[in-house]
Amino acid sequence: DIVMTQSPESLAVSLGERATINCKSSQIVLYSPSNKNHLAWYQQKPGQPPKLLIYWASTRESGVPDRFSGSGSGTDFTLTISSLQAEDVAVYYCHQYYAAPYSFGQGTKLEIK
Amino acid sequence: EVQLVESGGGLVQPGGSLRLSCAASGFTFSSYSMHWVRQTPGRGLVWVSGMSTDGSNTIYVDSVKGRFTVSRDNAKNTLSLQMNSLRAEDTAVYYCARWDDSGKGMDVWGQGTTVTVSS
Numbered sequence: 001d002i003v004m005t006q007s008p009e010s011l012a013v014s015l016g017e018r019a020t021i022n023c024k025s026s027q028i029v030l031y032s033p034s035n036k037n038h039l040a041w042y043q044q045k046p047g048q049p050p051k052l053l054i055y056w057a058s059t060r061e062s063g064v065p066d067r068f069s070g071s072g073s074g075t076d077f078t079l080t081i082s083s084l085q086a087e088d089v090a091v092y093y094c095h096q097y098y099a100a101p102y103s104f105g106q107g108t109k110l111e112i113k
Numbered sequence: 114e115v116q117l118v119e120s121g122g123g124l125v126q127p128g129g130s131l132r133l134s135c136a137a138s139g140f141t142f143s144s145y146s147m148h149w150v151r152q153t154p155g156r157g158l159v160w161v162s163g164m165s166t167d168g169s170n171t172i173y174v175d176s177v178k179g180r181f182t183v184s185r186d187n188a189k190n191t192l193s194l195q196m197n198s199l200r201a202e203d204t205a206v207y208y209c210a211r212w213d214d215s216g217k218g219m220d221v222w223g224q225g226t227t228v229t230v231s232s
Contacts, residue, residue, distance in 0.1 A: 034216060040217070049208055101175070104158040
């Protein structure tokens with residue numbers, strides 16, 4: 001089974017500053033036929049379901065602000081929020097959908113400093 | 114509007130059964146694989162089960178194999194999860210999610226339904 005490990009567990013960033021969340025998978029999640037990493041990032045606010053932000057490690061879902069970006073390949077991935085807004089306070093999860101059982105990171109709680 | 118609405122959660126005793134449903138609308142349900150994911154404060158998000166578009170293929174996490182059964186009715190745009198022999202550790206919020214086979218993975222989620230297994 002693929003284990004997803006996120007860091008840090010929590011993060012406090014000032015408004016307008018950059019936030020960076022890391023995710024490491026225990027195995028490569030690169031899907032060879034498409035040459036795309038099957039790695040997604042979700043945002044979850046209290047009382048709400050997870051919302052897809054990024055798929056294929058770096059492709060923004062429709063409607064997601066461009067301050068959100070994803071990068072990485074192989075086993076190391078990063079979610080970056082370039083200029084933190086108040087509405088970005090949430091828990092962020094990385095997720096591999098390369099192989100079942102599909103798995104999630106433990107989450108990173110992002111707060112305003 | 115694309116929407117998934119779960120129902121059927123509740124309080125059940127250990128060893129009991131519960132059937133969850135997920136009603137889909139706003140998209141062609143029969144064209145999408147569908148999945149269940151559960152969430153607890155302690156264990157975070159855990160993928161539970163998935164089913165192919167026509168129901169011919171199903172997959173489960175090891176911890177629910179032999180106890181949970183996923184099914185779908187494409188005529189009624191409904192996904193179901195029959196949960197038997199429930200344990201305290203099955204207590205969670207259960208989400209259904211649409212799987213985009215073009216490569217996005219789970220792109221639309223319902224609001225969730227809460228299952229509590231307790232005596």
